[in-house]
Amino acid sequence: NAGVTQTPKFRILKIGQSMTLQCTQDMNHNYMYWYRQDPGMGLKLIYYSVGAGITDKGEVPNGYNVSRSTTEDFPLRLELAAPSQTSVYFCASSYVSNEQFFGPGTRLTVL
Amino acid sequence: QKEVEQNSGPLSVPEGAIASLNCTYSDRVSQSFFWYRQYSGKSPELIMSIYSNGDKEDGRFTAQLNKASQYVSLLIRDSQPSDSATYLCAVIEIDDYKLSFGAGTTVTVRA
Numbered sequence: 092n093a094g095v096t097q098t099p100k101f102r103i104l105k106i107g108q109s110m111t112l113q114c115t116q117d118m119n120h121n122y123m124y125w126y127r128q129d130p131g132m133g134l135k136l137i138y139y140s141v142g143a144g145i146t147d148k149g150e151v152p153n154g155y156n157v158s159r160s161t162t163e164d165f166p167l168r169l170e171l172a173a174p175s176q177t178s179v180y181f182c183a184s185s186y187v188s189n190e191q192f193f194g195p196g197t198r199l200t201v202l
Numbered sequence: 203q204k205e206v207e208q209n210s211g212p213l214s215v216p217e218g219a220i221a222s223l224n225c226t227y228s229d230r231v232s233q234s235f236f237w238y239r240q241y242s243g244k245s246p247e248l249i250m251s252i253y254s255n256g257d258k259e260d261g262r263f264t265a266q267l268n269k270a271s272q273y274v275s276l277l278i279r280d281s282q283p284s285d286s287a288t289y290l291c292a293v294i295e296i297d298d299y300k301l302s303f304g305a306g307t308t309v310t311v312r313a
Contacts, residue, residue, distance in 0.1 A: 122299060133206075133290060133303035134246070141299055149300060181245055189234045189294050191301065193245040 092117050095194035097182050103200045104172040112167040112197050114182030120192075122185045123165040125149075125157065127178040128196075134181065140165055172201045208291050208304035216312050221278040223307050225291030228272070233296040235267055235274045240288045240306065250276060281311045 098113045116123065121142045126134040136149030140159040154176060156168040165184075169176060179198050183191040205228040215221045223237075234253050238246035252258045252265040252274065264277040274293075278285055291304040 124301075131305070133305040134301075135303075136300055139299055147299075189236065189301070190248055190251060192248070196245050 094118065095182055095184050095192055097180075097194040097197050099197060100195065101198045103202060104169075105202060106172060106174065108172050109168070109170045110172070112169070112180055112182075112199075114165045114167065114194060115163050116165075116182075116184040116192075116194075117163065118184060118186070118192070119162060120184035120186050121162070122187070122191075123159065124183040124185075124191065125155070125165070125167045126181045126183065127151065127176075128181060129178050137167065137180075169199075174201050177201045206291055206293055206302050206304040208289075208307045211307040212310060213307055214310045214312060215281050217281060217283060219281050221281050221285065221309050221311070223276040223278075223289050223291075223309070225274045225276075225304055226272055227274070227293045227302075229295075231295045232269075232272075232293040234294045235265070236292040236294075236301070237263075237265060237276045238290040238292060238303075240290060242287070246290055278309070281309075283311050283313055285309060286311050 095116045124139045125137040135151045138157040140146045146157050179196050181196045182194040185191040209224045237250040239249045240246045250265045252267045258265045262279045266275045288306040288308045290306045292301040
């Protein structure tokens with residue numbers, strides 16, 4: 092099993108550009124999550140999904156969108172990128188709602 | 203969003219010593235508690251989970267939970283240089299889907 096995979100690993104965006112961060116898991120987990128982590132800070136939940144077709148906002152959803160058309164994939168869309176979205180983004184999944192497994196992360200810089 | 207606070211660190215311990223990490227949380231309905239280890243530039247990795255009051259041991263790691271005091275701790279015995287990392291405390295309410303993370307405590311083990 093590859094576990095949770097994320098692409099790209101690194102990306103530099105200009106202000107106002109948009110992009111999609113990809114997340115795929117091969118563990119047949121129902122629950123999937125997107126977090127951002129700023130330097131020296133813990134993880135902040137952006138969006139989560141409890142199954143295909145179901146998504147909900149987390150603590151910091153503004154400026155982001157998600158979709159969950161399949162169990163495996165949970166892409167995160169950034170529209171109109173802003174410098175405040177410079178961060179490391181982690182996708183995670185879990186079979187039950189607590190023991191989460193994390194992907195390797197995407198380091199995003201918005202200039 | 204519940205508050206999760208960890209001792210601020212950084213925590214420097216000599217090799218072979220015990221590292222003690224503390225975490226407090228703001229509400230009494232939190233039911234499940236987790237410790238994640240995050241190496242610099244890497245994703246969080248689950249190392250311990252604890253669900254009931256008392257101690258839980260796994261190798262050199264011991265988690266301690268006191269729900270009445272809203273306190274969970276992690277002890278690392280016989281600390282090794284490979285234990286140098288940031289340790290994140292996370293809590294979740296029963297029937298909730300969302301983990302709340304503390305900001306983390308950075309541990310450095312001196313050889």
